[in-house]
Amino acid sequence: MSTVLAPDAPWLAELNPEQLRAATHDGGPLLILAGAGTGKTTTLVARVAWLLSQGVPAERLLLLTFTRRAAREMVQRARALGERTAPRAGRVVGGTFHSVGHRLVRRHGAALGLVEGFGVLDAGDAADLLDLVRQEGGHATGRRRFPRKHTALDIYSRTVNAQVPLSDVLAESFPWCEEHRDALVELFRAYGERKRALGVLDLDDLLLHWRALAADEVIGRRLAADFDHVLVDEYQDVNRLQVDVVRSLATHAGVTAVGDDFQAIYGFRAASARHILDFELDFPGPALVTLERNYRSTPAILAVANAVSAQDRSGYPKTLRSEIEGGRPPELVLPLDDAEQACEVADRVLAAREEGVDLRRQAVLYRTNHDPALLELELGRRGIPFVKYGGLRYLEAAHVKDFVAALRLSDNLADEMSAFRVLQLLDGVGPTRARRLLDALRDEAGEVTLDRWSRAREHVPEGSLAHADALVAALGASRAPDAATGLRAERLRDALAPLLRLRYPDFAVRALDLDQLVAAARSAGELDAFVSELVIDPPSSSQDWAGPPHLDEDYLVLSTVHSAKGLEWEVVHVIAAYDGNFPADMSTGSAEGIAEERRLFYVALTRARRRLHVYAPVRFHHRPTGANDAHGYGRVSRFVTDEVRALFDVRRPAATDEARPTGGGPPARRIVVSVDDLLR
DNA sequence: CTATTAGATGTTTTT
DNA sequence: CATCTAATAG
Numbered sequence: 001m002s003t004v005l006a007p008d009a010p011w012l013a014e015l016n017p018e019q020l021r022a023a024t025h026d027g028g029p030l031l032i033l034a035g036a037g038t039g040k041t042t043t044l045v046a047r048v049a050w051l052l053s054q055g056v057p058a059e060r061l062l063l064l065t066f067t068r069r070a071a072r073e074m075v076q077r078a079r080a081l082g083e084r085t086a087p088r089a090g091r092v093v094g095g096t097f098h099s100v101g102h103r104l105v106r107r108h109g110a111a112l113g114l115v116e117g118f119g120v121l122d123a124g125d126a127a128d129l130l131d132l133v134r135q136e137g138g139h140a141t142g143r144r145r146f147p148r149k150h151t152a153l154d155i156y157s158r159t160v161n162a163q164v165p166l167s168d169v170l171a172e173s174f175p176w177c178e179e180h181r182d183a184l185v186e187l188f189r190a191y192g193e194r195k196r197a198l199g200v201l202d203l204d205d206l207l208l209h210w211r212a213l214a215a216d217e218v219i220g221r222r223l224a225a226d227f228d229h230v231l232v233d234e235y236q237d238v239n240r241l242q243v244d245v246v247r248s249l250a251t252h253a254g255v256t257a258v259g260d261d262f263q264a265i266y267g268f269r270a271a272s273a274r275h276i277l278d279f280e281l282d283f284p285g286p287a288l289v290t291l292e293r294n295y296r297s298t299p300a301i302l303a304v305a306n307a308v309s310a311q312d313r314s315g316y317p318k319t320l321r322s323e324i325e326g327g328r329p330p331e332l333v334l335p336l337d338d339a340e341q342a343c344e345v346a347d348r349v350l351a352a353r354e355e356g357v358d359l360r361r362q363a364v365l366y367r368t369n370h371d372p373a374l375l376e377l378e379l380g381r382r383g384i385p386f387v388k389y390g391g392l393r394y395l396e397a398a399h400v401k402d403f404v405a406a407l408r409l410s411d412n413l414a415d416e417m418s419a420f421r422v423l424q425l426l427d428g429v430g431p432t433r434a435r436r437l438l439d440a441l442r443d444e445a446g447e448v449t450l451d452r453w454s455r456a457r458e459h460v461p462e463g464s465l466a467h468a469d470a471l472v473a474a475l476g477a478s479r480a481p482d483a484a485t486g487l488r489a490e491r492l493r494d495a496l497a498p499l500l501r502l503r504y505p506d507f508a509v510r511a512l513d514l515d516q517l518v519a520a521a522r523s524a525g526e527l528d529a530f531v532s533e534l535v536i537d538p539p540s541s542s543q544d545w546a547g548p549p550h551l552d553e554d555y556l557v558l559s560t561v562h563s564a565k566g567l568e569w570e571v572v573h574v575i576a577a578y579d580g581n582f583p584a585d586m587s588t589g590s591a592e593g594i595a596e597e598r599r600l601f602y603v604a605l606t607r608a609r610r611r612l613h614v615y616a617p618v619r620f621h622h623r624p625t626g627a628n629d630a631h632g633y634g635r636v637s638r639f640v641t642d643e644v645r646a647l648f649d650v651r652r653p654a655a656t657d658e659a660r661p662t663g664g665g666p667p668a669r670r671i672v673v674s675v676d677d678l679l680r
Numbered sequence: 681c682t683a684t685t686a687g688a689t690g691t692t693t694t695t
Numbered sequence: 696c697a698t699c700t701a702a703t704a705g
Contacts, residue, residue, distance in 0.1 A: 203695065266694075269693085427682095581692090600693080
């Protein structure tokens, strides 16, 4: 391939030398180690443009990312460049691992022995199914605390994604569940069988099936031959399964991986930074480019970040150097408690806004979803609008699940989970009657068919018969082969609406969600794919769709650190940075656990452009609400060592000094006090 | 049988 | 806060 650059290549002119080297690398595998804020996306997009300029057809480029947000941004930017570079070319193929996997699996569903119109379970559905199978399988109640359904799913998912024996997963990550190993083995087997019987896949199955396709002699070769280049973003967060998939593609395509081992924060999901550290084992002879020039943050902020990352010397050495000037020292705020923290954050948010930083250019970041509970109240009190990322999700709302169940059922009557859920919406129908109904709907072959409804309906209580008939009629109508997706969704919505109205007192509000879903279905392809994509790429907040009315408004962003990955804000407030939360108590059992928490803290710090505030309340309540005021004294995160602390302006709100009669600066040691001792 | 309630209880983080 | 249990009323 010739390396003559296109005569006008503005996207290359703007790159620094390292970025340029990465963008125009020609030949074997390429690993770009891109520290936080070093122009990773710019580089990746420039590389896409360069590949296009070298004559690679756009549709033969595959861009794999980790989040929907990243996928959207990159694919859009890449496509825009592509249109300039090669106007007649096709489109760059891209998406998250799961969504790309889903597309392929659906295309080759027959070869995989999947029913047509198979559904995809989200984590909630999968946990429910696991729970159902557990109850049926006898290892139900009675035994000593069996892992809860979500924990069981975590264990399963981790086993699958890491491709590691269950025993090892239990020993390493779930030692308190080890005694249930045999029961779990049995449970997971039954779960697999049941998924097959129901014609459903879970999220992990999408990767598993993709890998299976890739491993197939014929189909695998064809899949690999579809692409000339695969570019993988956030490579530090891939798991074994994902590496396998990329490797299978690499038998034909060139591979570019971008990532930062110091931002690996998805260990709990079986991701491992080992894969980026051992990149050359999977992809021999890689070129390595390290990006350290940071275009995001002020030197003072990077000093803190570098000091934190220097605490861990495993991995690739990297030191971020700021290309930005000015800025004020980051602030370490030590409020007395959660309530004072909320006030301090709100004060600073408003102060920054007074100085011209819009709310949407500020973010509050935290470790766990309940950390900002009091802050949310305080923001409400002061009339500061905010949006929570990763908070209440659409798909977790009961009425949405009900509707989605109906949609799934329409495509796949064998999906008992969904049938079960829908039937129980009928007044007077609980688990037992739903079961009888379903059994009565089976034909000789055991297939569920609506033809038997006239006999099955006798199991429905008198008062609900009319509703039941309407529901079944709508289901039948929605299954009409020629019906458009939007119409099918609409019919089901209309049939469900009266039931949901009876069930939910606030149905008026919930109905809007259903309308949005119907509207989205109208502009979608096939219904089965629509529902599955909904599950794989769920709207992150109701904002995603409720959008327009609020779009112009200014609002503060509240986000977990995990969800904040890859994003940046002018002002960042990291709250609840006390030891026990940063690092989380549960993670302090192992060195690797602590290391991952440190990286998480590092990710939080490096989201800030010009101003960084870290808050560590020193007193916390054992119970979230003020119901009892048992409290303990904590200390600031262990990652804020003396050396790190020296890089901060330390602020102690007025109330704290009074509450600490000892005075004379912070005590050298903080001993955790708990009332538990008294409760013997 | 289903529905509703009260009370206890529990290892974060998410595609 | 969500989920599970037990207990009770319809």
